[in-house]
Amino acid sequence: MEIRIFDEEALQAAAQKAFPDAYVEITQGDLYLNGKEAGRYRAPWLNQEFYVSTEYAYIDQIENGNRIRSKLHIPCVLVKQDPYEVIYDARSCFYAAYQSDGGIMFTKYVELAPQLGKDMELIEALTPVSQCSI
Numbered sequence: 001m002e003i004r005i006f007d008e009e010a011l012q013a014a015a016q017k018a019f020p021d022a023y024v025e026i027t028q029g030d031l032y033l034n035g036k037e038a039g040r041y042r043a044p045w046l047n048q049e050f051y052v053s054t055e056y057a058y059i060d061q062i063e064n065g066n067r068i069r070s071k072l073h074i075p076c077v078l079v080k081q082d083p084y085e086v087i088y089d090a091r092s093c094f095y096a097a098y099q100s101d102g103g104i105m106f107t108k109y110v111e112l113a114p115q116l117g118k119d120m121e122l123i124e125a126l127t128p129v130s131q132c133s134i
Contacts, residue, residue, distance in 0.1 A: 003031075003046050003099075006099075011104060019077075023080045025077065028074060030072070034113055035055070040124040041057075041121060041122055043119050044119055046072075050072055056072075057071070058070060058072060077095050077106065079095060094110075096108075
């Protein structure tokens, strides 16, 4: 399993193949790792080190020449019956995309974090810093 950014057309084609009778909306989700302590991590499913703070995953990037830390976004699809369907609880129809055996695969987003959390190696524990000085 490898988390990566996919070409939107390839992701759309794979999603239509996986969910042939549904309307598929391509989107992205933040990687939420419930129960993981703050720190710097390494995992085989991502090709760079990442950080966990407030149970969300973050990566370092260079944007406009500035080093920033931003949330790790993963490609996702929202599976609907039609484009105008209103979703009140997306746990059953929100899927994360990943690469496996050379193809694009999907798993329910709520099942993703436990799968990914098994392979994470803590490199350095970090203490969250409060933004508040009260």
